[in-house]
Amino acid sequence: MQLTNRKKVVVKKEMSLAEKLYLPAITNGMVITMKHFFKKGATVRYPEVKREISETYRGQHVLKRDEQGAERCTACGLCAVACPAEAITMEAAERKKGEETLYREEKYAAVYEINMLRCIFCGLCEEACPKEAIFLTDRIVPTDLKRDEFVYGKDKLVEDINHRIDLSGRQTKEVLEFKKDKTKAHNQTWADKQKLLKENKHH
Amino acid sequence: MLTFIIYKSILVLIVFLISLGVAAYATYGERKVAAFMQDRIGPDRAGPFGIFQPLADGLKMFMKEEIIPTVSNKFLFILGPSLAMLTALMAGVVVPWGGKLAIGDHFYPLQITDINIGILYVFGVVSFGVYGIMIGGWASNNKYSLLGALRASSQMISYEIAMGLAIVALVMKTGTLSLGEMVAQQGTGGWWNIVYQPLGFLIFLICAFAETNRAPFDLPECETELVGGYHTEYSSMKLGFYLFAEYINIFISSAVISTLYFGGFNLPFQSHIPLDGNWLVIAQTAFFFGKVIFFIFFFMWVRWTIPRFRYDQLMNLGWKILIPLAIFNILATGVLMYALGKV
Numbered sequence: 121m122q123l124t125n126r127k128k129v130v131v132k133k134e135m136s137l138a139e140k141l142y143l144p145a146i147t148n149g150m151v152i153t154m155k156h157f158f159k160k161g162a163t164v165r166y167p168e169v170k171r172e173i174s175e176t177y178r179g180q181h182v183l184k185r186d187e188q189g190a191e192r193c194t195a196c197g198l199c200a201v202a203c204p205a206e207a208i209t210m211e212a213a214e215r216k217k218g219e220e221t222l223y224r225e226e227k228y229a230a231v232y233e234i235n236m237l238r239c240i241f242c243g244l245c246e247e248a249c250p251k252e253a254i255f256l257t258d259r260i261v262p263t264d265l266k267r268d269e270f271v272y273g274k275d276k277l278v279e280d281i282n283h284r285i286d287l288s289g290r291q292t293k294e295v296l297e298f299k300k301d302k303t304k305a306h307n308q309t310w311a312d313k314q315k316l317l318k319e320n321k322h323h
Numbered sequence: 324m325l326t327f328i329i330y331k332s333i334l335v336l337i338v339f340l341i342s343l344g345v346a347a348y349a350t351y352g353e354r355k356v357a358a359f360m361q362d363r364i365g366p367d368r369a370g371p372f373g374i375f376q377p378l379a380d381g382l383k384m385f386m387k388e389e390i391i392p393t394v395s396n397k398f399l400f401i402l403g404p405s406l407a408m409l410t411a412l413m414a415g416v417v418v419p420w421g422g423k424l425a426i427g428d429h430f431y432p433l434q435i436t437d438i439n440i441g442i443l444y445v446f447g448v449v450s451f452g453v454y455g456i457m458i459g460g461w462a463s464n465n466k467y468s469l470l471g472a473l474r475a476s477s478q479m480i481s482y483e484i485a486m487g488l489a490i491v492a493l494v495m496k497t498g499t500l501s502l503g504e505m506v507a508q509q510g511t512g513g514w515w516n517i518v519y520q521p522l523g524f525l526i527f528l529i530c531a532f533a534e535t536n537r538a539p540f541d542l543p544e545c546e547t548e549l550v551g552g553y554h555t556e557y558s559s560m561k562l563g564f565y566l567f568a569e570y571i572n573i574f575i576s577s578a579v580i581s582t583l584y585f586g587g588f589n590l591p592f593q594s595h596i597p598l599d600g601n602w603l604v605i606a607q608t609a610f611f612f613g614k615v616i617f618f619i620f621f622f623m624w625v626r627w628t629i630p631r632f633r634y635d636q637l638m639n640l641g642w643k644i645l646i647p648l649a650i651f652n653i654l655a656t657g658v659l660m661y662a663l664g665k666v
Contacts, residue, residue, distance in 0.1 A: 161364045
């Protein structure tokens, strides 16, 4: 099958005198390099200028909180199972009474670590997560001088309650629409559930 | 006599410093030219446009750990880069950098010494440069270094022949070996030598590339095949000396090419330019440096255009093409001179 019409059949033939001299070819080459000399460089001066990246760029992870600020992660371990690079480890713990505003589910991740040197930023953890807890963001993992520093714990992964990370750009219209439906258990926060329980008792 | 010594010492010092300065900024220029030709920007962090990059590089070289392999011959190991640097700096002595400056009623020529065998001196010193590489490669006691040094010496010896033969034709035309006199001839009546010796110039230029170990003839150090060639075992400022000597050699080669074939410090259409006295001398020197800088740029331009030769291609080019061409050039020059009644 012919894909393009740029096909050029290679023929082995004697070189002509001009080709044997090499000098015309060298001159041509030098004209080409000189053209590039005056071209604008393709360099992006990184720390000052940042390349435009997609909203769905797969950069540094974030562990999301829900609207009330409770951590969404329930330490089910599906992300760790999905991870092809085995970069994720976690330790689960049971939620105690009075911690309902901190953790959304009865079980939570006491320790949650991602080794950023192992991570290949494939986004399978994000896909595996049933609780919308882990997302990849458009932030770039900064460099460091020690390997240990690249094992990110919850201190670096969980989003700051005062500086939420907007992920709406990563989600399709259908998902955003679905999230508004509070009758679905997936979208209910602990407070929502309490409210529903009370209403049910009244009935 | 005392003023003579002082004036010569000052001139030597100036040429020395300029050689070092130009070589230092040639490294910066090389990186910039390479970057521009590859659609990049090049060093731009150290100072505006990165102009302090050579200082940073030099400082880095000094700060690096100095390693002398235990199996090496220590004396020769240190002698290698020293010789490379020494021979590179020596050739600048006979290059005429400008005319005669008049201060008071004394004339001070801007050429350290105009020995009557100037071109032979340059040739001798440049071919001496192979010892720096040979000794360094041998003393390292490393296969890669030795192979690099072997390649370097055979390459330099092969191309010196063609270079010498190219100069023979030029000497036949000018009738002198003194660089000062050659420049004077090109200034007063007559075209620059490139017009009379185009083939000779081409041969000389190609050989100059080979003599300075520049791409496409950078086989002695070819990183992809020989790890680093003759300077594999070198580190710190000793490596710096080798790299630096290469740039000084480029500078001197450019100066010699400009002197021999491009009229030296003469301006084009000099007799029509309304300048005289010291102003003319200054303009000439500036123009000479313009030519030199153009050739340094040319060296880099070629480096970032052409890939490296294979070793057998290099030897073929040297022995089977350049040397016969140079001999033909001598014959043609002789015949033409005889036919035009110049002999």
